Amino acid sequence: MRKTIYLDHSATTPVEPAVFAAMTPYLTEKFGNASSIHSFGRDARAAVDEARDTIASSVGASAAEIHFTSGGTEADNLAVLGAARANRDRGDHIVTCATEHHAVLESCKRLEEEGFRVTYLPVDSEGLFDPSDVASAITDRTILVSIMHVNNEIGVIHPISIIGRSASERGVLFHTDAVQSFGVLRVDVDRLNVDLLSASAHKIYGPKGAGFLYVRSGVRIEPLQFGGGQERERRPGTENVAGIVGLGAAAELALSQIETTPPRLAALRDYLIDSILSRFPDAHVNGHRQLRAPGNANISFAGVEGEILLLNLDLEGIAASSGSACTAGSTHASHVLTALQLSPELARGSLRLTVGRGTTKEDIDEALVALETIVGRLRE
Numbered sequence: 488m489r490k491t492i493y494l495d496h497s498a499t500t501p502v503e504p505a506v507f508a509a510m511t512p513y514l515t516e517k518f519g520n521a522s523s524i525h526s527f528g529r530d531a532r533a534a535v536d537e538a539r540d541t542i543a544s545s546v547g548a549s550a551a552e553i554h555f556t557s558g559g560t561e562a563d564n565l566a567v568l569g570a571a572r573a574n575r576d577r578g579d580h581i582v583t584c585a586t587e588h589h590a591v592l593e594s595c596k597r598l599e600e601e602g603f604r605v606t607y608l609p610v611d612s613e614g615l616f617d618p619s620d621v622a623s624a625i626t627d628r629t630i631l632v633s634i635m636h637v638n639n640e641i642g643v644i645h646p647i648s649i650i651g652r653s654a655s656e657r658g659v660l661f662h663t664d665a666v667q668s669f670g671v672l673r674v675d676v677d678r679l680n681v682d683l684l685s686a687s688a689h690k691i692y693g694p695k696g697a698g699f700l701y702v703r704s705g706v707r708i709e710p711l712q713f714g715g716g717q718e719r720e721r722r723p724g725t726e727n728v729a730g731i732v733g734l735g736a737a738a739e740l741a742l743s744q745i746e747t748t749p750p751r752l753a754a755l756r757d758y759l760i761d762s763i764l765s766r767f768p769d770a771h772v773n774g775h776r777q778l779r780a781p782g783n784a785n786i787s788f789a790g791v792e793g794e795i796l797l798l799n800l801d802l803e804g805i806a807a808s809s810g811s812a813c814t815a816g817s818t819h820a821s822h823v824l825t826a827l828q829l830s831p832e833l834a835r836g837s838l839r840l841t842v843g844r845g846t847t848k849e850d851i852d853e854a855l856v857a858l859e860t861i862v863g864r865l866r867e
């Protein structure tokens with residue numbers, strides 16, 4: 488089989504063998520329901536408790552503040568819908584930003600249908616806004632601010648700690664979607680001044696279908712699901728024991744290499760971006776060059792459709808992502824690229840390449856050769 492090069496680590500990552508090995512017993516001989524009294528149940532409960540302790544200490548929280556979910560989407564939904572609905576008596580206004588993940592934006596839309604008002608902060612051409620914009624947007628009726636830590640498309644890092652401080656000064660709850668930063672940047676709930684924080688296992692070499700929501704002690708949230716008493720009645724349903732164990736193992740592994748892997752990826756990413764810019768002087772980097780997650784390169788090529796570029800790269804065995812979606816023959820730029828106010832041509836020609844633990848310099852060199860050939864051909 489021809490070699491494939493995976494440059495789409497912001498979409499998902501492979502499960503690390505050590506994580507898979509930690510999970511397997513809970514899919515086989517230790518299959519118990521964590522709520523059962525017998526030894527099978529106790530084994531499962533012990534594993535869930537251990538993962539909860541690992542996750543709690545990894546973000547500087549206590550175990551009772553961690554709520555396991557089915558992933559980042561559910562954690563974002565539970566944070567935004569749950570906190571807004573539970574605090575409706577205190578106000579009806581939410582502040583978020585235009586480039587949030589759809590898990591947050593669609594939750595906000597839902598809240599608007601329920602009578603809440605939402606301010607969507609615009610971003611500048613580099614994908615950022617001034618933290619004082621958040622402070623100015625807060626009114627006496629604001630109950631929640633939700634701003635992501637790292638953007639999944641363009642990789643920009645928002646100054647969460649400063650934003651969190653201005654929210655807490657006004658007595659407003661602050662949620663951050665940390666799905667792209669957890670395990671990559673230092674994420675500490677007190678240092679970031681957050682009340683709610685979402686993360687997901689499959690973006691950090693853990694399994695799909697597992698994640699968590701941190702809820703600061705004393706913060707009210709309404710559940711989205713109803714049933715048993717699991718997760719302090721905030722997220723009832725039989726625990727995904729193997730998934731939770733995988734999340735804990737993946738987090739532990741990520742933190743053990745947080746001083747080494749992210750800098751290595753940042754160097755690879757810079758090499759990739761610099762090489763593209765030297766081959767294509769008119770290429771445009773989307774998102775701030777420095778305030779950027781280590782693995783993310785997002786580049787627009789004028790005169791090229793991102794989707795077509797993607798399909799051609801795939802034919803060469805290179806897996807990437809574009810910031811645009813093709814619907815009924817016409818290409819629409821993503822809401823994130825649209826928010827950057829790129830020219831329609833650049834917005835349509837975007838390519839996201841995200842490097843990961845398995846990426847080598849040779850992979851990048853091969854991808855560059857393919858990119859040069861394909862972009863040259865498409866431009867003719």
Ligand SMILES: *Cc1c(COP(=O)(O)O)cnc(C)c1O
Binds near residue numbers: 588
């Ligand atoms: C992937 C992602 C999500 C969704 O997480 P899932 O576990 O896939 O549901 C939410 N927010 C961001 C920033 C993401 O990158």
